[in-house]
Amino acid sequence: MKKHNFSAGPCILPKEVxxxxxxxxxxxxxxxxxxxxxxxRSKPFVEVMEKAQILVKELLDVPEGYSxxxxxxxxxxxxxMVPYNLMRDGGKAAYxxxxxxxxxxxxxxxxxxxxxxxxxxxxxxxxxxxxxxKIPEDADYFHCTSNNTIYGxxxxxxxxxxxxxxxxxxxxxxxxxxxxxxxxxxYAGAQKNMGPAGTxxxxxxxxxxxxxxxxxxxxxxxxxxxxxxxMFNTPPVFAVYxxxxxxxxxKALGGVEQIEKMNQEKSDLLYNxxxxxxxxxxxxxxxxxxxxxxxxxxxDENKKDAFDKLWNETxxxxxxxxxxVGGYRASIYNSMPIESIQVLIDVMQKLEE
Amino acid sequence: MKKHNFSAGPCILPKEVxxxxxxxxxxxxxxxxxxxxxxxRSKPFVEVMEKAQILVKELLDVPEGYSxxxxxxxxxxxxxMVPYNLMRDGGKAAYxxxxxxxxxxxxxxxxxxxxxxxxxxxxxxxxxxxxxxKIPEDADYFHCTSNNTIYGxxxxxxxxxxxxxxxxxxxxxxxxxxxxxxxxxxYAGAQKNMGPAGTxxxxxxxxxxxxxxxxxxxxxxxxxxxxxxxMFNTPPVFAVYxxxxxxxxxKALGGVEQIEKMNQEKSDLLYNxxxxxxxxxxxxxxxxxxxxxxxxxxxDENKKDAFDKLWNETxxxxxxxxxxVGGYRASIYNSMPIESIQVLIDVMQKLEE
Numbered sequence: 066m067k068k069h070n071f072s073a074g075p076c077i078l079p080k081e082v083x084x085x086x087x088x089x090x091x092x093x094x095x096x097x098x099x100x101x102x103x104x105x106r107s108k109p110f111v112e113v114m115e116k117a118q119i120l121v122k123e124l125l126d127v128p129e130g131y132s133x134x135x136x137x138x139x140x141x142x143x144x145x146m147v148p149y150n151l152m153r154d155g156g157k158a159a160y161x162x163x164x165x166x167x168x169x170x171x172x173x174x175x176x177x178x179x180x181x182x183x184x185x186x187x188x189x190x191x192x193x194x195x196x197x198x199k200i201p202e203d204a205d206y207f208h209c210t211s212n213n214t215i216y217g218x219x220x221x222x223x224x225x226x227x228x229x230x231x232x233x234x235x236x237x238x239x240x241x242x243x244x245x246x247x248x249x250x251x252y253a254g255a256q257k258n259m260g261p262a263g264t265x266x267x268x269x270x271x272x273x274x275x276x277x278x279x280x281x282x283x284x285x286x287x288x289x290x291x292x293x294x295x296m297f298n299t300p301p302v303f304a305v306y307x308x309x310x311x312x313x314x315x316k317a318l319g320g321v322e323q324i325e326k327m328n329q330e331k332s333d334l335l336y337n338x339x340x341x342x343x344x345x346x347x348x349x350x351x352x353x354x355x356x357x358x359x360x361x362x363x364x365d366e367n368k369k370d371a372f373d374k375l376w377n378e379t380x381x382x383x384x385x386x387x388x389x390v391g392g393y394r395a396s397i398y399n400s401m402p403i404e405s406i407q408v409l410i411d412v413m414q415k416l417e418e
Numbered sequence: 419m420k421k422h423n424f425s426a427g428p429c430i431l432p433k434e435v436x437x438x439x440x441x442x443x444x445x446x447x448x449x450x451x452x453x454x455x456x457x458x459r460s461k462p463f464v465e466v467m468e469k470a471q472i473l474v475k476e477l478l479d480v481p482e483g484y485s486x487x488x489x490x491x492x493x494x495x496x497x498x499m500v501p502y503n504l505m506r507d508g509g510k511a512a513y514x515x516x517x518x519x520x521x522x523x524x525x526x527x528x529x530x531x532x533x534x535x536x537x538x539x540x541x542x543x544x545x546x547x548x549x550x551x552k553i554p555e556d557a558d559y560f561h562c563t564s565n566n567t568i569y570g571x572x573x574x575x576x577x578x579x580x581x582x583x584x585x586x587x588x589x590x591x592x593x594x595x596x597x598x599x600x601x602x603x604x605y606a607g608a609q610k611n612m613g614p615a616g617t618x619x620x621x622x623x624x625x626x627x628x629x630x631x632x633x634x635x636x637x638x639x640x641x642x643x644x645x646x647x648x649m650f651n652t653p654p655v656f657a658v659y660x661x662x663x664x665x666x667x668x669k670a671l672g673g674v675e676q677i678e679k680m681n682q683e684k685s686d687l688l689y690n691x692x693x694x695x696x697x698x699x700x701x702x703x704x705x706x707x708x709x710x711x712x713x714x715x716x717x718d719e720n721k722k723d724a725f726d727k728l729w730n731e732t733x734x735x736x737x738x739x740x741x742x743v744g745g746y747r748a749s750i751y752n753s754m755p756i757e758s759i760q761v762l763i764d765v766m767q768k769l770e771e
Contacts, residue, residue: 068450072457075655083443083452090440097421099436101614101660104425104736137490137616138637141651145635169636176633256652261454263490263616263654280529282498283522284491298494299609301616302428303656307454383457 069405072383073214073358073396074236075256082310082400089306100306105299113306114295120312124321125238127245127268132291134267135305140235143252143265144170147231148177149285151206151250153277159183159204159228163220164191164213165389170233174208183207190390191216193350202227205277206249212237214257215387217349217360217394223247229273237357238266239315240399241325249273257357258399260308263301315399324399331397331406332356338410344368344417348390362392368416375412384409422758425736426567426711426749427589428609435663435753442659453659458652466659467648473665477674478591480598480621485644487620488658493588496605496618497523500584501530502638504559504603506630512536512557512581516573517544517566518742523586527561536560543743544569546703555580558630559602565590567610568740570702570713570747576600582626590710591619592668593752594678602626610710611752613661616654668752677752684750684759685709691763697721697770701743715745721769728765737762 070077093100094109103110118133127133136142152158152174160171161184174180181204184195191213200207206229212219214236223230229249238253245251249270256262267287274288283289289297295305315324336354339345339361348360363369376384386392397406423430446453447462456463471486480486489495505511505527513524514537527533534557537548544566553560559582565572567589576583582602591606598604602623609615620640627641636642642650648658668677689707692698692714701713716722729737739745748762 066450070451070455072455075455075458075652078452078455083454086454087440087443090436090443097419098423098735099431101436101439102423102425102428102431105428105615137492137654138495139490139651141637142491145637149635173635173637176635254652261656262458262652263657282502282526282529284494284498284526298492299428299607299615301490301654301657303614304616304654382451 066380069381069408071395075262076398077400079314079400085310086307117309131270134290135295136265139254144173146285148174149281150287152177156205159200159207161209163210164216167210194218194220194353204228206231212355212357214358217355217358218353219355240328255308260311261304263304328356331403335359359395372416379408419733422734422761424748428615429751430753432667432753438663439660470662484623487643488648489618492607497526499638501527502634503640505530509558512553512560514562516563517569520563547571547573547706557581559584565708565710567711570708570711571706572708593681595674608661613664614657616657681709684756688712712748725769732761
């Protein structure tokens with residue numbers, strides 16, 4: 066049975082990417098060696114790393130003066146690398162608290178120094194994006210989370226920022242056009258729109274680094290990885306390669322501009338059904354609804370078993386909501402075809418009948 | 419043409435592991451979903467993580483009181499996690515300097531506090547393992563590197579250690595029997611004997627942690643990963659799965675005891691040829707020769723082109739020595755079949771004729 070994979074991450078990847086990835090595990094570059102058993106210093110792999118970096122720059126229109134890195138450790142390691150690299154000893158940072166991941170980022174920053182929360186949507190279980198807050202000019206940097214997978218909210222606009230602007234874009238990078246020059250540091254775990262778990266994309270403005278006076282451990286210092294072009298130590302070869310394949314797929318599709326249109330169409334389709342169908346209700350404030358993670362509840366909990374049976378029978382997977390919100394969460398990242406969303410809508414309509 | 423992959427790492431993996439890994443990228447667990455697009459919290463993947471941990475415990479006979487972790491960041495991240503977790507504020511650590519990787523570990527420790535080098539083979543370009551040194555009792559821990567890939571040396575015995583014993587076993591773990599109880603913390607990048615690049619194995623005695631008084635960032639604190647059973651954040655799913663497959667392969671083969679015999683046989687074969695053939699000479703002191711990385715030089719540099727042509731024609735790859743030593747390095751890890759070593763020996767004998 067064909068599966069419709071609505072997982073929040075690791076999540077669906079394009080079929081052609083999976084086929085090429087499996088091929089490379091057996092025979093990479095027609096050299097009768099596996100991608101995962103060749104030296105990362107070999108020419109074929111160095112080319113993969115270079116291509117991946119160039120694709121990021123092309124797809125996101127990254128200006129001069131920024132470096133593109135592929136690191137390890139996920140966004141969770143970035144939570145501490147950001148203050149290590151950007152918060153001066155005795156300095157201060159400003160954060161928005163828009164959910165679970167933002168809270169974790171804040172907790173790490175607090176280990177390094179004064180960390181203030183300038184916008185917070187905890188009062189309504191993070192079902193909206195805080196707005197109208199002021200970022201203090203004397204903060205070393207401001208940190209926000211562009212998309213909140215668990216709560217299904219997304220920043221549609223970014224605030225005026227009088228200091229360095231840092232953003233965790235793990236769950237919506239490459240899904241929409243972003244003006245990179247508005248940001249000083251962007252990071253994103255690969256496992257939503259870019260590739261498999263195991264690598265983290267970092268886009269950083271070179272000139273902001275080296276100014277904190279901190280004695281940073283080598284592996285946690287962004288300048289280490291810039292100097293060595295993400296090859297300071299053995300990179301996660303497979304994750305970088307599959308990310309490169311996914312970015313190639315995105316480019317061939319028409320790039321970020323094209324996928325943004327498709328994502329809008331897909332999410333409109335699903336939100337329209339949620340709003341139309343009396344059996345369902347969305348959890349996020351309408352203006353802040355995420356195009357990546359669509360969270361919704363049954364209006365009548367007694368219909369739960371019937372609904373679960375219906376979607377399960379059609380091959381839908383990974384649609385259970387996070388325990389913090391309950392209900393359902395349809396994660397509809399870049400690689401999710403509109404056909405799978407139609408299958409879900411059909412099920413929702415079948416339940417209504 | 420069949421290739422004989424002598425790369426130092428990432429390096430050769432068993433053929434059956436590659437086949438299973440490629441299959442899982444297309445269809446994991448017969449669920450018509452890829453291994454790399456399912457949730458890491460799903461039952462099938464949680465089972466992979468558990469199996470991998472159990473296999474490590476079985477194969478290395480890990481006693482009670484130790485935790486087995488699969489982390490990210492390679493040995494290079496461990497270089498700083500070790501002092502972060504084990505060196506008291508104002509404390510002291512003792513290291514041996516046996517080559518490039520040991521030096522990097524020492525450099526990180528120095529960022530955290532007093533770091534003394536108790537054994538050092540830099541005087542002879544690291545061609546031997548220092549012995550007879552004394553580890554100070556007041557050191558918070560002692561750190562050594564069990565095998566030095568670049569220089570082809572290996573610790574055959576481990577010193578008496580009056581403090582915590584930490585060992586970087588990246589390049590020879592699972593190659594020979596090790597008495598785990600002699601160690602308090604062992605770490606190893608996966609990409610030699612365990613799997614693809616992208617995960618790091620850590621075996622740590624639980625009771626040694628939480629005693630430094632340091633404010634450790636969450637992701638760098640071993641206790642975080644122990645509590646969450648290596649699932650604090652999204653693990654490198656593919657690297658952990660392929661590691662599990664390789665450990666299953668090793669268990670089916672007869673475990674560490676059996677592979678140790680095979681490794682001894684393989685390295686004896688090659689070292690005997692190096693010692694017998696007047697065209698070659700080994701670089702490491704005989705008693706310290708590594709069973710994993712066999713480093714050798716031509717006695718007559720004029721024969722270089724002829725030798726390079728010969729081995730290249732037979733499908734041998736990855737045999738060039740590291741620039742710090744020059745000459746040749748045959749990395750003959752667990753998965754390297756004796757037949758490939760015979761091919762190399764045949765080439766060496768052909769050159770002699």
